[in-house]
Amino acid sequence: MARVDAAAAATGQDSFGLMLRAGEAVAAAALRLYPQAMRYVVLCGPGNNGGDGYVCAEALARSGTAIAVFHCGDPSRLSGDAAVARAAYSGVSQDIANYLPADGDVVIDALFGAGLARDVPSEVAEVIHRVSSARIAVIAVDLPSGLDGATGQVRGAAFRAARTVTFMARKPGHVLLPGRDLCGEVEVFDIGIPWRQVAAEAGPLCVNGAALWHDRHRALDAADHKYRRGHLTVFSGPDIATGAARLSAMAGLKAGAGLVTMASPAAALAANGVHLTAIMLARLDTADDVEAYLQDPRRQNFVLGPGFGDPERACDFALRLGHAGRCLVLDADGITAFRERRDRLAAAFDGKATRLVVTPHEGEFARLFPEIAKDATAGKPDKALAAASALGGVVVYKGADTVIAAPDGRAAIEEHAPPTLATAGSGDVLAGIIGALMTQGLPAFEAACAGVHLHGQAALRAGRGLTAEDLARAVLPL
Template identity: 50%
Template sequence: MRNELLSPVEMAEADRLAIAAGPLDGYGLMRRAGEAVAAAVLARYPAATRMHVLCGPGNNGGDGYVVGRLLWESGVDVAMWVSGEPRAGSDAALAAADCPLEPRPLSALAAEPGSLLVDALYGAGLSKPLSGEAARAVQIATDLGLPVVAIDLPSGVSGESGAILGSAFRAATTVTFARKKPGHLLLPGREMCGETVLADIGIGDGIIAQIAPQAFENGPALWLPAFPVPVVDAHKYKRGHTSVFSGGPSATGAARLSALAAARSGAGAVTVLSPANAMQVNAAHLTSIMLRKAEGVADLGAFLADRRPSSFVLGPGFGVGEKARDFALALLGTGQTPDTGVEGLVLDADGITSFRDEPETLFQAARGFGAPGLVMTPHEGEFGRLFPDVADDKVLSKLAKARAASARANAIIVYKGSDTVIAAPDGRAAINSNGAPWLATAGSGDVLAGIIAGLLAQGMPSFEAACAAVWIHAEAGSRFGPGLIAEDLPLAMVPVLRALAESGVAAR
């Protein structure tokens, strides 16, 4: 897979391992990187006649010296602007010595409208805010509207978190190497990268395997081998049974959205569990979805014994309070045993908020249920209600926050947003990158919860099910486009699911 993500520290280790393994030394890798950037610049800006290359004192700057030389050899008018001298004897110093262009101090940077800027100042390893001459360079590029090609990451963007450190270049194209970094996908960094080009510079898959990264860009390569495809002799209960708890008579729509999404995602049977006073409302709107009364835990126990459902959704439109807590704790108290057949609970919206005053009760129950059968899908506000100390930590990235919450709760955490992060207690995490603004509509999250539960019901492992559901949900929204409302999403999933099913069959 090339969907692994490397932190800046892991990338440095990949460089070290690749150099130790050969045949390329450090300067050889640097030349490969510079060649990839120069090729990207010339391919995208073939008519450009004036380019400014900004070089820092480290390896990112060394890449810049290679780029400047190659562009100059291609006939481009290139100006080199440097911030600090490379360390004597370093690979960057070798690259600077091989570059025939006269370096000028970055503090004197003067660029013309219509020229192009190559940012080789700091890259992914930056850990402090840009200031001084570097910040001035950002302002010049911004004021003139210059197209920027960034090496590794736009200077000013944290490779670890995607945070803007003071100020940052907004690149039209970013060329990175071997694997992407979290900062390429996490907001606001993702918006600063423009088109991200992943270049192969000779750091092979075997090197990445030695590092064994635990973060990934979410996509089918991560979970397609586990994606459920019905077999020839399948029947409805063999494909799993999902149940969704409904709210009262004035708040039933969210549960029905979840139920329909679970059915569309492949669950063979879906039941809405309704309070008595909402039975008629739900019955008037349900056709292929089954309906059953569930006033309290006793009704739930009878349903479990009678129908042995595989997964549950609790929270959409349900209401906040003791009843939600009772249902959640009762389900988690069953454990993942053959006697119940319950494989997972998706806790969303009101189900999450119901535990804001006693989160440890939920986490303790999740630890007793199994590994890990609880999936929680909080947006930022809901995340803060369950994990206030983690949410308030200004040092942690969204990726780190999701991982910390997952480990504490023994649950899969789907930390929603335009850069949704899915985290598992064992440290695995995925960052979603195909989100669409059209999904910012009421009921969208209810659909997502239903997709997760539908995949869980079919036996997909919880981390993979959550990752797949997030991607499918986003892909359906992206393909539908403007005008999308939540009711459109279950049907919009169909072509996405068809393509995945066909890919899954072909892969097997």
């Protein structure tokens, strides 16, 4: 956004005019949302976010409301548009350390915006604590102060806003956790910068949604048959650990695969057979069995890992699938099997088309990408993109703010998955959904994005108290 602002100024737009529109939009939001406020308290920072605050304060003063303004840093050192805004403010301001919350206050937080990249000063942290303890409503300008706009992480301390007013577009910190929870409801206000200038600086990071896969999804056709809809194979674990793979297989069938086969070791055939009806069953014990199974060219898409156990067999099977040109969703034990041998996985699935999707949670991500996981300065999208580049496959970095990243630099953040997904077996269901979408012809990145979306929607349908079995039953196709 700093580059967008600079581009707007370079093309002749009045940068102070943009600040006026931003500050007055915040004032309008405050009057609309909290008309009962006894006093609006505007906290102004040492940069352009503070300039927005001074504009907001002047607009509120003109409306006849009671206001108080507190500054962070020396306001005489302000420069540029922020200094102009400060000079245009007709009232006085006090040092922020003097602010003591009072009943009836509404705080307008214009201290630090999305560009914050350091911990907030101690005096700001103290005010944040006071406001939080007093349960004073906060309206944040751009982003709650203390949040890193690139990562959504807290820099020492951060306000919890009831409403955030940002400009032109949301930032990653509005969507990633814990930022998403601290922003409250986010209102995006167009301050008049031409959208082409915003789009020119926008990276490939976006919010997950149907626009990402809609044009690549093939709708059902009257001439379709089960093989045209795709054949998904899910590898089963041993006889005492078959449930996870069955969850993946059922989810794959519900998500629209034409047929699903459970590839089971001999010892688990009886356990799987007694539970399976629409899902077919095949015996695959050894690498030779896998090679024979791959002689059928219709068997193109696989899920490996849920409940699989045996890391050596998992590694062997996955590499054979890769060298045979097949597509694979690698989850759970399959991911762990490639700890310290990720390069072999990347080499097996190397090629023009992306054929590999891995779906790690936090711990599995650290096992497969230890050098990336330990970078405390990188946000979740940056880590996911680095991992996808290193692997040459799509990475679904799971969590309450799941990030889907492709090796070509595209990334999406899922923001609608409910917390009920934090249950055993949920990830197994997700792997099956993604596998099914790949069988239907969606490319790996689009299949992963759509799969994460369908997974969240199924959880919303299943409601509170869901189990993984409920989740698999609630899956619907695209």
